[in-house]
Amino acid sequence: MLKKYPIIKWSLIVFTSLILLLFGFGWWFINLLPSKEDRAQIKHVQTEDLPYLSKNVIANRGKVLVVVTSTDVMGKTDKKTGYELTELSRAYYVFQANGFDVDIASPKGGEPPMVIDKEDMGRYDYAFLNDTRAQHKVKNTIPVKDIDPEMYEAVYFAGGKGAMFDFPNNKNIQQIVRHLYQNDKVIGAVCHGPSALVNVTLDNGNHLLKNKKVSGFTNNEELLLIPDAEEIFPFLLQDKLTAQGATFNEGAMYLQQISHDNNLVTGQNPWSTWLLAETMISELGYTPKQRELTGEENAMKILMAYDSYGSEKAKSLMKQLGEKQNKPIARQLLAAHSMISAMQGNLGRFFNLLGLASYAKSIDNNA
Numbered sequence: 277m278l279k280k281y282p283i284i285k286w287s288l289i290v291f292t293s294l295i296l297l298l299f300g301f302g303w304w305f306i307n308l309l310p311s312k313e314d315r316a317q318i319k320h321v322q323t324e325d326l327p328y329l330s331k332n333v334i335a336n337r338g339k340v341l342v343v344v345t346s347t348d349v350m351g352k353t354d355k356k357t358g359y360e361l362t363e364l365s366r367a368y369y370v371f372q373a374n375g376f377d378v379d380i381a382s383p384k385g386g387e388p389p390m391v392i393d394k395e396d397m398g399r400y401d402y403a404f405l406n407d408t409r410a411q412h413k414v415k416n417t418i419p420v421k422d423i424d425p426e427m428y429e430a431v432y433f434a435g436g437k438g439a440m441f442d443f444p445n446n447k448n449i450q451q452i453v454r455h456l457y458q459n460d461k462v463i464g465a466v467c468h469g470p471s472a473l474v475n476v477t478l479d480n481g482n483h484l485l486k487n488k489k490v491s492g493f494t495n496n497e498e499l500l501l502i503p504d505a506e507e508i509f510p511f512l513l514q515d516k517l518t519a520q521g522a523t524f525n526e527g528a529m530y531l532q533q534i535s536h537d538n539n540l541v542t543g544q545n546p547w548s549t550w551l552l553a554e555t556m557i558s559e560l561g562y563t564p565k566q567r568e569l570t571g572e573e574n575a576m577k578i579l580m581a582y583d584s585y586g587s588e589k590a591k592s593l594m595k596q597l598g599e600k601q602n603k604p605i606a607r608q609l610l611a612a613h614s615m616i617s618a619m620q621g622n623l624g625r626f627f628n629l630l631g632l633a634s635y636a637k638s639i640d641n642n643a
Contacts, residue, residue: 321403326369328567329403334375337562338429342368343420343449343472346382347438348389351508358389359436362396363466363549364414365404367432370553373565376429378413383442383449385419391436395608396546398570420448425455430556435467435493435546440509443472444516450476457484457539464556466543467493473542474516484540486521491535491544494526500619528583530616532576547576571604578605578632579613587628591635598639607636 324330344359364380371378382388404410425431431452433443443449453476457463465472470492476484495514498505506512518524526544527533533544534552539559543552550573554564574597582590597603614629 318397318399319402321399321406323403323407326399326403328373328565329369332565334373334565336377337375337560338377339427340371340376340378340556341423341425341428341431341452342371342378342380342434343431343443343452343469344380344382344388344414344417344434345436345438345442346384346386346388347441350437351441351510353508355508356389356391357436357438358391359434359438360467360546361390361392361404362398362401362546363434363436363469365401365410366549367434367464367466367553368404368410369400370550370557370564370567371430371432373567374557374562379423379428380413380417381420381423382417383420383446385417385422387415388417389438390414393546395612396572398572398606400570420446420452423448423452425452425461428456428461429560430462430464431456432553432556433465433469433472435465435469437468437509439468439471440511440513443469444474444510446472453484454478460539462539462541462556462559464541464543464552465492466549466552467545468513470517470542471513474511474513474520483520485517488522488540489525489535489537490517490522490540490542491525491527491533491548492517492542493545494529497529497545500529500616528580530613531579532573547572569603571606572609574603575606575609575636578610578636579629582628582632587631590632594632594636594639598636605636605639607633607640610636 342364344364345357348356348358350357368378433439449472453463453473458478463473470490473484473490478484492513495512498512502508514524514526525533525535530545530547532548532551534548534555535542536555536559541552541555541559543549550570557564577597578590578594581593594605598605610629610633614626614633617623617625617629
């Protein structure tokens, strides 16, 4: 029959070849990611396993307030949401390691909804889940109405899409921000966390954000993953920050970017959390405690080198970090950014970043 219908024959050959090609690519791509054994191992990390937290402990310098969302569903949809664990855990440990006790609050109090992106989880994030004291705090958050801002040197608003619904119009949050800002204390917010700032008016009648340089989750980042975001959220964060008089400082998609405007420190996305929290420590008047950069941060350096200078410069940096300095490189972040490039139709970047992820694996295998 196939001899009588050569078109069917060749169609079957092409179709079968494509299936085999996709299967082979999928197998190769999955093998670029950390193994199940590697991921399982870090799930048991304790705070005492992390020298940054367990050694050279700094004496108490005061208290920092962290605020997370209480919202568990995005608007009128059935899409689950909450606070982003990595945006809480990493900032929490920066504050703690630098001598600050941390209280955790939320609009409703009690146990807030949590979002875990397994591909982004690292040692500090799992340590937070295994930290009895931290878990007691996050499962028994203080209602923001019960917060006395006089007790704190700084406030930090973790992100998570739920923040877009219960941060902007919360009068208690506005009072906390206004009081601390006007008393020269430090205000920090990351990703969707800056939604806490969009309706804050100072005692002089000016909007807090007027003429301030800020960062937050961008329109491009939001709409790439949620095309109907404008219908789901009360506003797009970038648009709202700009409308309230801020100068929006936009960095590359899903890469580290912060803005530091006196005692206001804001970050673009979850990957900005480490730098943002350490910048808050600097603004509080202290040199941040030395910390070994995570594999994710090293991968971001490589991605930024690629975007600025191309593949060869990125590969050279990777070789320096991985082979010469034996620094960890989160190749899953390189692979994730390759997929983002594919979603944007940038096939050149897609293949180049896959090549970098493959090179990172070869460095690991030779270590």
